[in-house]
Amino acid sequence: MGEEEEKGSSENGVESKEEEQDEQENNVLRFLDSLDSYLVLMDSLSPTLRQGWMELASARHSMGASRINSALFDLKHHNAATSLEVNHHDDTTMQQTCFTLCKWASPDTQNLCSKEATLEEGELLQRKASSPQIRHRGASRSSEEVQEKRPQPYGPPVTVDDQVQKERSKSLSVFGALVSPKLRGAQLSFETALETLVEIANIRSTILCARDQVQEEMKTTM
Amino acid sequence: MYGFEALTFNIHGGYLEAIVRGHRSGLLTAADYNNLCQCETLDDIKMHLSATEYGPYLQNEPSPLHTTTIVEKCTLKLVEDYKHMLCQATEPLATFLEYITYGHMIDNVVLIVTGTLHERDVQELLEKCHPLGMFDSIATLAVAQNMRELYRLVLVDTPLAPYFSECITSEDLDDMNIEIMRNTLYKAYLEDFYKFCQKLGGATAEIMSDLLSFEADRRAVNITINSIGTELTRDDRKKLYSSFGLLYPYGHEELAVCEDIDQVRGVMEKYPPYQSIFAKLSYGESQMLDKAFYEEEVKRLCLAFEQQFHYGVFFAYMRLREQEIRNLMWISECVAQNQKSRVHDSVVFIF
Numbered sequence: 051m052g053e054e055e056e057k058g059s060s061e062n063g064v065e066s067k068e069e070e071q072d073e074q075e076n077n078v079l080r081f082l083d084s085l086d087s088y089l090v091l092m093d094s095l096s097p098t099l100r101q102g103w104m105e106l107a108s109a110r111h112s113m114g115a116s117r118i119n120s121a122l123f124d125l126k127h128h129n130a131a132t133s134l135e136v137n138h139h140d141d142t143t144m145q146q147t148c149f150t151l152c153k154w155a156s157p158d159t160q161n162l163c164s165k166e167a168t169l170e171e172g173e174l175l176q177r178k179a180s181s182p183q184i185r186h187r188g189a190s191r192s193s194e195e196v197q198e199k200r201p202q203p204y205g206p207p208v209t210v211d212d213q214v215q216k217e218r219s220k221s222l223s224v225f226g227a228l229v230s231p232k233l234r235g236a237q238l239s240f241e242t243a244l245e246t247l248v249e250i251a252n253i254r255s256t257i258l259c260a261r262d263q264v265q266e267e268m269k270t271t272m
Numbered sequence: 273m274y275g276f277e278a279l280t281f282n283i284h285g286g287y288l289e290a291i292v293r294g295h296r297s298g299l300l301t302a303a304d305y306n307n308l309c310q311c312e313t314l315d316d317i318k319m320h321l322s323a324t325e326y327g328p329y330l331q332n333e334p335s336p337l338h339t340t341t342i343v344e345k346c347t348l349k350l351v352e353d354y355k356h357m358l359c360q361a362t363e364p365l366a367t368f369l370e371y372i373t374y375g376h377m378i379d380n381v382v383l384i385v386t387g388t389l390h391e392r393d394v395q396e397l398l399e400k401c402h403p404l405g406m407f408d409s410i411a412t413l414a415v416a417q418n419m420r421e422l423y424r425l426v427l428v429d430t431p432l433a434p435y436f437s438e439c440i441t442s443e444d445l446d447d448m449n450i451e452i453m454r455n456t457l458y459k460a461y462l463e464d465f466y467k468f469c470q471k472l473g474g475a476t477a478e479i480m481s482d483l484l485s486f487e488a489d490r491r492a493v494n495i496t497i498n499s500i501g502t503e504l505t506r507d508d509r510k511k512l513y514s515s516f517g518l519l520y521p522y523g524h525e526e527l528a529v530c531e532d533i534d535q536v537r538g539v540m541e542k543y544p545p546y547q548s549i550f551a552k553l554s555y556g557e558s559q560m561l562d563k564a565f566y567e568e569e570v571k572r573l574c575l576a577f578e579q580q581f582h583y584g585v586f587f588a589y590m591r592l593r594e595q596e597i598r599n600l601m602w603i604s605e606c607v608a609q610n611q612k613s614r615v616h617d618s619v620v621f622i623f
């Protein structure tokens with residue numbers, strides 16, 4: 051009897067050790083995957099911003115310097131078109147900060163707020179497996195629409211919510227009601243860059259969390 | 273020969289025509305643009321421009337330069353040339369030269385009104401105005417609350433007064449109303465300029481009607497493309513088109529109902545002069561349309577210099593200088609943003 055109990059407990063001990071090792075490996079994998087996603091996003095941010103600045107210069111060339119300049123920015127009190135929510139998630143194993151971008155979410159259009167889901171391990175792996183293009187987040191989009199490329203302003207019809215389009219036009223109206231397609235293109239580029247920045251912030255939060263877990267495990271095993 | 277201009281033009285216009293042809297020979301050549309496109313920094317651009325007619329305007333600018341500084345200083349050269357010609361001109365050339373600046377005046381009025389609507393400082397707005405479009409009471413625009421006041425307080429004493437008859441309402445000024453006001457004023461100005469040139473007759477009427485018709489057609493296309501997907505109705509869009517030009521009236525009817533760039537292309541390709549412009553674009557694309565229009569405009573402006581004894585050379589020179597300044601602005605932006613591969617996207621060679 052005693053031998054059987056000893057055998058059972060040693061088997062349990064081996065199993066728990068194997069589980070611990072799996073857990074450690076998963077944490078290391080999560081850390082490395084997050085790091086890879088972070089580097090991919092950082093690489094994609096610079097070209098997006100450069101494209102936006104170039105399109106803005108192109109719009110200025112097309113419409114004239116008097117129509118696109120900083121002297122036209124609206125100094126009247128108005129609500130922000132886009133806001134960022136910061137949430138802290140605390141559980142028994144980790145503390146992680148989550149950033150949520152709410153685009154085109156003025157008080158009149160609260161239902162348009164696009165929620166940034168906390169990046170979980172599965173999503174990270176899926177992102178790595180797919181092409182390194184940026185996911186486009188928008189209000190009420192289906193999963194197919196999330197994969198759409200940046201829409202051409204006057205190409206084939208695009209399934210973008212009318213209200214979002216109105217909010218976009220409203221924010222450009224400081225430069226006039228009839229603006230060049232190049233200015234709209236610049237707006238989309240900077241919008242994409244902003245989404246990328248929020249993704250980078252979330253991934254960085256995941257990296258830090260995974261790193262802390264790995265370090266914790268290394269301390270306990272030593 | 274259209275009339276007997278050769279007998280009498282040089283009495284009053286000969287000196288200034290010689291002056292403007294001299295200015296034309298100072299425009300940048302393809303070799304100048306090639307050198308500028310290879311610059312690494314804005315200081316290099318300043319160095320290359322020091323050997324051109326822009327040299328005296330840029331030489332005292334300290335480093336680091338900004339692209340807006342280069343544009344401002346080059347514009348001063350244009351303003352100086354214009355003022356010299358204006359002060360030497362007799363009628364009707366003086367009125368013709370004043371007409372050339374009314375477009376800038378309209379832009380300045382809209383800038384001040386829009387900036388005031390956005391609670392900007394008037395002084396800041398005045399610094400951004402184009403120097404060719406300045407007039408004495410321009411700062412008073414900031415007190416107007418609607419178009420009626422705009423007219424009554426300020427614009428009634430300016431050359432833009434006759435163009436306001438279609439704009440006067442008591443509606444408050446908002447972004448859409450201001451945009452409609454801008455385009456309505458410009459439409460009235462172009463039509464008035466066209467009629468003035470027709471009254472002058474001769475080679476001036478022939479050459480200027482071609483140039484102004486092209487301008488009216490280009491504006492119609494730009495208004496159409498820029499209003500796609502906006503709240504501007506078809507009727508309002510049609511009201512902004514000028515009442516002359518190759519596209520008037522049937523092309524305007526078709527453009528008014530266009531909902532995308534391909535439909536605009538379909539309309540424009542029916543007109544042979546614009547087939548070559550749209551042939552340079554791929555389907556669904558509008559990015560290179562501006563450059564294609566500028567290239568066509570430059571071609572027509574250069575042709576104006578092939579004849580003598582008409583006022584079209586003055587208009588052509590002013591527009592070619594403005595195109596040159598646009599080129600310099602684009603090259604400066606590409607250099608400043610380290611995107612020299614894009615420099616040929618928008619540069620239009622004049623010679």
